[in-house]
Amino acid sequence: MDSERREQQSSCIFPPCPSCDQGYLVPFSFKEDVYEKWQCTACEFVLEKKRR
Secondary structure, rough: OOOOHHHHHHHHHEEEOOOOOOOOEEEEOOOEEEEEEEHHHHHOOEEOOOOO
16 A cells, blocks of 8 residues: 555545445445445445344
8 A cells, every 4th residue: 555545544534445445434324223334435335234
């Protein structure tokens, strides 16, 4: 990873995407369930909250 990319990651409040390492995971809410789904800004990766 180059130094420019590290600087961008350190200044972003959202976690980096574990799938593509290019985008960031941003939260989405549905109805009353806050942060149910996180989607990457650069690829199609989606992380969903574990269901009980």
